[in-house]
Every structure is written in C-alpha cells, then in structure tokens.
Amino acid sequence: MKGGRSRADENDNDTKLKSRGARAGKRKAKAPKDPNKPKRPPSAFFVFMEEFRQQFKRENPNNKSVAAVGKAGGAKWKSLSDAEKAPYVARAESRKTDYNKNMTAYNKKLAEGENGVDENESDKSKSEVHDEDEDGTGEEDEDDD
C-alpha cells in the first residue's frame, strides 16, 4: 500500500496518462521477453472487478465501454467497507500465493536454462509447468457456483 499508487491519487489526470502509458506498452506489442512468465496475480480490486463486470453487464447490457465499468467499479470499490472487501482480499492473496509458486518454478526453469539445459528439456518443462490452473493446487477455488 502507501507507496504503491500515487499518480492516481495525486491527480486523476495522471491516471489517464499512466493508463495510456501502460497500455502504450501493451504486452502484445512489447512483452515477448518472457511469454512463459507467469502473469501477475489480480489484486483484490481486480478480483472484485471480475464479479462486478458481470453484474454491471447485467444491469447495463447496452454499455459497451470498459471505461464505464472501470469507473463504476472503482466507485463501488471505494464504497465497500473493509469487511466487504475481505473476501476479495482473501482471494487475491490466494492468487498471489499461487503466483509465487509459479514464479518459483519459472525462475527455476530460467536457472536450469542458463545452466545449459537442452531445449527439449526446457520445452518439456514448459508443458509441465503451464501457467495456471495446472499448478495442481486446484487453487482456482473460483467458487464456480
């Protein structure tokens, strides 16, 4: 917290710039660095947004702007109490734990690769690792109701 977000807090104008900046470097455009690298885990806010987007779509089926969903989600998020955020935070932490495990495996693969591991091996390793859901944790609790 604290140090994390500052631009959005200081002036929402910057948020746009920031967003644009981030998007400017879209992973598709420039991110071929580590395609196997585990993606960042969603923060509590993003976990919340996963559900909020569905709800928002149901309430606003005509809405096509993701920006509108973001705004509404952000406002709603701020209106939530810590207790209401708790379940989302818990899920986010769960994702984070999973992410850490994936990162550990990913780093391990990198280390092995640097040691001169046959590409065949690496390739195999990739299949073993997978990015998500395959961690065998079944962590995707996802309360798929």
Add this chain to the structure above:
DNA sequence: GACATGATTGTTGAC
C-alpha cells in the same frame, strides 16, 4: 487483420 485506447485500483518490481 492487428493493435491501441478508454478507466479503474492494487501490487509488484526495479531503481
């Protein structure tokens, strides 16, 4: 057809 943009907050990683 493929990619960038729009908005949001939180977290991580790098310096």
Add this chain to the structure above:
DNA sequence: GTCAACAATCATGTC
C-alpha cells in the same frame, strides 16, 4: 522510498 508498469475487460477506431 518512490515511481512505472502491468494485471482484466471488450467494443471501437485507426492504420
């Protein structure tokens, strides 16, 4: 300690 980048989403616009 601070800041930039990136995580999801998807219709739409631009090239």
